[in-house]
Amino acid sequence: MTGEARQDFAFAFLSILFEGAPFILLGTLISGFIDIYMPPGMMDRFLPKNKFLAVLMAGLLGAVFPVCECAVVPVIRRLVKKGLPVSCALTYMLAAPIVNPITALSTWKAFTGPVVMIYGETVQANLVMTVSRMGLGFLVAVLLGWVVARIPMVWVLRKRLVDELKNEQPDHKAIEHVHACCDHDHDHKHKNDTHACCGHDHSAQHTHKHEESSHVCCGHDHSHDHTHEHKPDGSQRIVAAMRSAIKDFVDVGVYFSIGIAITALFNTGIAPGAAWLDSIANRQILAPSALMVLAFILSLCSTSDAFIAATLDKFTYGAKLAFLVFGPMLDLKLLFLYQTVLRKKFIFWMAVGLFATILLGAYYFQWFLNQQIVP
Amino acid sequence: MNVKLQRIVFSVVVIMWAAVLLYFYGSGRIVKYLAPDFRPLALYGGLGLAVLGLFVLLTSGEKSSCGHDHSEGDPHDHEASDMNPFTSMALMLVPMIFAVANTKDSFSLAALSRKSLFDEPLSNNVFLAEDLPPLTMADIEKTHKKSEAGFYEFNLMELYFAAGDPEMQKLLNGLKVETEGRLVMEKENNEAGNRRRLYRLFITCCAADARAVPIIIDFGKETPPSIEENVWVKISGTVIFPVERGTTQVILQSASCAEAEAPWEESFMRNY
Numbered sequence: 001m002t003g004e005a006r007q008d009f010a011f012a013f014l015s016i017l018f019e020g021a022p023f024i025l026l027g028t029l030i031s032g033f034i035d036i037y038m039p040p041g042m043m044d045r046f047l048p049k050n051k052f053l054a055v056l057m058a059g060l061l062g063a064v065f066p067v068c069e070c071a072v073v074p075v076i077r078r079l080v081k082k083g084l085p086v087s088c089a090l091t092y093m094l095a096a097p098i099v100n101p102i103t104a105l106s107t108w109k110a111f112t113g114p115v116v117m118i119y120g121e122t123v124q125a126n127l128v129m130t131v132s133r134m135g136l137g138f139l140v141a142v143l144l145g146w147v148v149a150r151i152p153m154v155w156v157l158r159k160r161l162v163d164e165l166k167n168e169q170p171d172h173k174a175i176e177h178v179h180a181c182c183d184h185d186h187d188h189k190h191k192n193d194t195h196a197c198c199g200h201d202h203s204a205q206h207t208h209k210h211e212e213s214s215h216v217c218c219g220h221d222h223s224h225d226h227t228h229e230h231k232p233d234g235s236q237r238i239v240a241a242m243r244s245a246i247k248d249f250v251d252v253g254v255y256f257s258i259g260i261a262i263t264a265l266f267n268t269g270i271a272p273g274a275a276w277l278d279s280i281a282n283r284q285i286l287a288p289s290a291l292m293v294l295a296f297i298l299s300l301c302s303t304s305d306a307f308i309a310a311t312l313d314k315f316t317y318g319a320k321l322a323f324l325v326f327g328p329m330l331d332l333k334l335l336f337l338y339q340t341v342l343r344k345k346f347i348f349w350m351a352v353g354l355f356a357t358i359l360l361g362a363y364y365f366q367w368f369l370n371q372q373i374v375p
Numbered sequence: 376m377n378v379k380l381q382r383i384v385f386s387v388v389v390i391m392w393a394a395v396l397l398y399f400y401g402s403g404r405i406v407k408y409l410a411p412d413f414r415p416l417a418l419y420g421g422l423g424l425a426v427l428g429l430f431v432l433l434t435s436g437e438k439s440s441c442g443h444d445h446s447e448g449d450p451h452d453h454e455a456s457d458m459n460p461f462t463s464m465a466l467m468l469v470p471m472i473f474a475v476a477n478t479k480d481s482f483s484l485a486a487l488s489r490k491s492l493f494d495e496p497l498s499n500n501v502f503l504a505e506d507l508p509p510l511t512m513a514d515i516e517k518t519h520k521k522s523e524a525g526f527y528e529f530n531l532m533e534l535y536f537a538a539g540d541p542e543m544q545k546l547l548n549g550l551k552v553e554t555e556g557r558l559v560m561e562k563e564n565n566e567a568g569n570r571r572r573l574y575r576l577f578i579t580c581c582a583a584d585a586r587a588v589p590i591i592i593d594f595g596k597e598t599p600p601s602i603e604e605n606v607w608v609k610i611s612g613t614v615i616f617p618v619e620r621g622t623t624q625v626i627l628q629s630a631s632c633a634e635a636e637a638p639w640e641e642s643f644m645r646n647y
Binding site: 005019251 | 396399408423463475486489580582
């Protein structure tokens, strides 16, 4: 790399880092605190019984429980095991990284400035891009949720997960036990039969002790070797939340760092292929397709990817929209994370479906914008 | 890896990021990188990262509890990372340290040529003007100071956008104006070597999205001043809008050109 190239790379790299880092911090702090403070069974209580409506609602849950795409996979794994319908879990998984206030805020900030014409009126580009991104993200996630609601779970989930769910179901039915005393779920599997009385787990790895001596809620003996307490003090939970947040920050920061390094190379023309990427920037199908592939490779966090999309100034808004919707739903790191929950075959077909639907959405969006330009 | 060591490694990474953000903010160099409304966010982000990193570092050996169960069937771990912490550390710190060591707070001309430095001016940007009342010479006189030598002070952006606005062209054509920017050699249509290009950057959010806003300086029969490439100059002359290579160009026929100090805010910023 020549001295000039190093200078250009460094300047572009730092400028995107300074712009995006505060938003990643905000996102990971919130997700760290949700991770620790949100009771595991809380989310499914928000969903209606009707499958159709439940999927719709699941697409909006990200607005209440904002998590980025890295954090959402472990969350949905737990939710599925807690009995949340797979269709709702997948809808939430795809929508939450986009339909959430932090992503909306960062998209808004990143596209502030330019204006576009809509029905003869000048409209701020940040409004158009934020609304379009959230709208298309929600629509695609809900469509996939409805499709998944119609296919058997064994086609979607990993065999091991399905087996675990099947094994747990009888226990769940038997254990309709509400833990009013301790305000969280204990619906995991018993390791042995000794605690059939209370319906929650006291396995070897989870030996806890209720604080009260009289256990009116479950009426069983807690005198055996239960070592940790149900209610940690507040400072212990804050420490746990901060540790979860810093772990999330580093996990996301690694991909962000790689992503902005690659973007800086393209942005300043150092990367081979930068000229080719520029040359296809105005192509109706090829440009959004190329940016979706770029989003897949860069594996950026949804809380900060808008800052990168905004720097792709030769590309149309439609292509940028494709980048902003596809990236949080499927990228290189998610491909590995999804495999902890989903079957490979399902992931493949989901990828094809997402690619085609988002391409169509982005194409229509750009066509609509083009119609607004006065000749 | 020992979980305490992982916490320490992560804290160091986060504190390093915080230090870089806070250093660039504190030294004032941040103005070259971010639009004004992003600068306070960089400060808050730096402070937040410092607090997070120090908190985790200082409590790395303390007991913590999430308050919910982690039985065998639910093996989630709030601190299990995607990759080896030292790999994460290297991936987050090496590019940043490399960038800090190599940045000159500006782009080279090669990078600027990708950011429209040598592009033709916009041919049509009148859609905004349709909503505005007609512009008159009185408006221009009211909003622009006149120097003692009789030149109206214009910023480069106004001159640049006049290329796509016939109303502005009509008013400005032949007007004596003064403006400032960086001077570089003109590449096209400059066989006699008497042309230069004057530009400033326009930043929407951060320097990576910067675009050059250039006009052509024509020294005519005069010898262009021997000013180093890419240096800030104050320049005055007569503005004209000829059609060259099929596009309306903005050309300032220079009367005088002298090196000048760079303004504090070198780039044009959105909304400022």
